[in-house]
Amino acid sequence: MNWPSNTPSALSSDQIVGLNREFAELDEKLGFEVSNNFTQFDQMNDMFTRAFWDETIRSNDTDGFFNSYRMEFAPRRGDGFTQKDFALRNAAWSISDIISNRGNDVGKREGFQSPIEYDTPVAPEKHDIENPAVETAEIKKIAKLFGADLVGICEIDPRWHYSNRVDTRDFTPAPNELPEGMTHVIVMGHAMDKDLVDTYPCALAGASTGLEYSHEAAICIQLSTYIRNLGYEAVASMNDTALVIPYAIKAGLGEYGRNQMVLTPEFGPRVRFSKIFTNIPLIANEPKPLGIRQYCEICTKCATACPPKALPFGEPTVEAENQSTIGNVKKWSANCEKCFGYWAKLKTDCAICMRVCPFNRGDSWKEQVWYRLATTPKWRKLAHWIDQKMGIPARLKPKEWWAIW
Numbered sequence: 001m002n003w004p005s006n007t008p009s010a011l012s013s014d015q016i017v018g019l020n021r022e023f024a025e026l027d028e029k030l031g032f033e034v035s036n037n038f039t040q041f042d043q044m045n046d047m048f049t050r051a052f053w054d055e056t057i058r059s060n061d062t063d064g065f066f067n068s069y070r071m072e073f074a075p076r077r078g079d080g081f082t083q084k085d086f087a088l089r090n091a092a093w094s095i096s097d098i099i100s101n102r103g104n105d106v107g108k109r110e111g112f113q114s115p116i117e118y119d120t121p122v123a124p125e126k127h128d129i130e131n132p133a134v135e136t137a138e139i140k141k142i143a144k145l146f147g148a149d150l151v152g153i154c155e156i157d158p159r160w161h162y163s164n165r166v167d168t169r170d171f172t173p174a175p176n177e178l179p180e181g182m183t184h185v186i187v188m189g190h191a192m193d194k195d196l197v198d199t200y201p202c203a204l205a206g207a208s209t210g211l212e213y214s215h216e217a218a219i220c221i222q223l224s225t226y227i228r229n230l231g232y233e234a235v236a237s238m239n240d241t242a243l244v245i246p247y248a249i250k251a252g253l254g255e256y257g258r259n260q261m262v263l264t265p266e267f268g269p270r271v272r273f274s275k276i277f278t279n280i281p282l283i284a285n286e287p288k289p290l291g292i293r294q295y296c297e298i299c300t301k302c303a304t305a306c307p308p309k310a311l312p313f314g315e316p317t318v319e320a321e322n323q324s325t326i327g328n329v330k331k332w333s334a335n336c337e338k339c340f341g342y343w344a345k346l347k348t349d350c351a352i353c354m355r356v357c358p359f360n361r362g363d364s365w366k367e368q369v370w371y372r373l374a375t376t377p378k379w380r381k382l383a384h385w386i387d388q389k390m391g392i393p394a395r396l397k398p399k400e401w402w403a404i405w
């Protein structure tokens, strides 16, 4: 379906200043510091996209990385990288692949470089919503019914939308448009399988990522279809269209960590996010301080464990190390060229920085107690001391994962 052509999605500097003013109170509460000379991020510059047009990135054999997602090109080299391991990873991705491949002929890699197209139209008659609070509770219930592990809602904030999306026919910029009048974003969290994550880095572990992309594709398509059947716009979105991390934080799902991820109280960083842009009347969550981000100020476990040393050890800054980092917003930033270079060598994704994070917990009582200590100011240092004593958790060997029945 063709959406009405919006005004260009890239915001003017006046619009940025206006949004900084509009969201000043919430930004302050969340610790977001966005300068008035901030500009939106252009999706042409993320690492996955650069791997297709920037020879300095492509020369690291990033083609080999992408090709390994088809069995005829998957390399085999020992535990975690056998035919079985690549087969499981690639199978886990398969439902997500069906969605992302269907717009190839029009340059839309749905869910990644373009939002998921409407399979069903918006119902001509609008369901009457007398009480947005009740509607909000129902939407959250239905998101969970479809399989989301976490759900939060926030107001639309175009600062986090890409200034351009990417036409995947020739990897050139294309307008990043949404239907007019979107007001809210429903952000859903999808927990990744802990045992598989414990085997990172290897091809087997990549199944934990593929599985959640396949799950989230189904869940966000189902929830957006429900909303459209009620007579409202609802655009299902995975990695496309906008940066989901600031949205997940605004929706109250967690806090930003040194490892570049949202750390949630329920799963730590071991969770992926999808989103739905909509105009159905909803009430935004009111995020509360969780005390997780402050723990990262005294911990550097992820940065120490990262093989190519891509993660920062210092304070948050506004500097962008290269064109793949958004500037003029104060945060911990990674050298994602180093990170993706490591993936290209492995021929699979990495998430050691997720695996080793002490917030990536199971739900034993000991782990619950540790969480309480880590998020309480006067016990934070004790929690850090305990974590240091425990050291970096041992990786689960892929062979052992296959042997767990």
Ligand code: B12
Binding pocket: 032, 033, 041, 045, 046, 047, 048, 209, 238, 239, 240, 242, 243, 244, 245, 246, 256, 259, 260, 261, 262, 263, 268, 269, 270, 271, 272, 273, 274, 324, 325, 326, 327, 329, 331, 332, 333, 334, 336, 339, 340, 349, 350, 351, 353, 354
């Ligand atoms: C491209 C991308 C990557 C690139 C790196 C980013 C880049 N610069 O190109 C690569 C391939 C290296 C990568 C790696 C990983 N990624 Co990634 N990635 C993305 C993706 C698709 C786009 C992000 C983007 O455009 N970044 C470009 C610029 C903005 O990057 P940046 O300046 O470095 O900003 C980063 C953070 O600082 C933060 N951020 C951006 N703006 C702001 C503003 C504020 C105020 C704050 C607090 C934070 C913040 O988000 C950015 C994430 O890359 C997002 C999905 C999405 N649409 O958001 C997933 C996403 C961020 N990745 C995710 C994950 C889990 C990973 C990996 C663990 C791999 C894996 N196996 O899953 C690693 C972790 C590496 C690391 N420590 O950073 C998850 C994070 C989930 C979570 N719990 O928060 C996301 C949200 C995907 C998802 N479906 O859930 N990723």
Ligand code: SF4
Binding pocket: 257, 258, 259, 260, 295, 296, 297, 299, 300, 301, 302, 303, 356, 357, 358, 359
């Ligand atoms: S490993 Fe430590 S510093 Fe890194 S994200 Fe987790 S808690 Fe924060």
Ligand code: SF4
Binding pocket: 305, 306, 307, 308, 309, 310, 311, 334, 338, 339, 340, 342, 343, 350, 351, 352, 353, 354
């Ligand atoms: S994904 Fe791996 S290489 Fe990238 S930052 Fe995390 S630990 Fe480092």
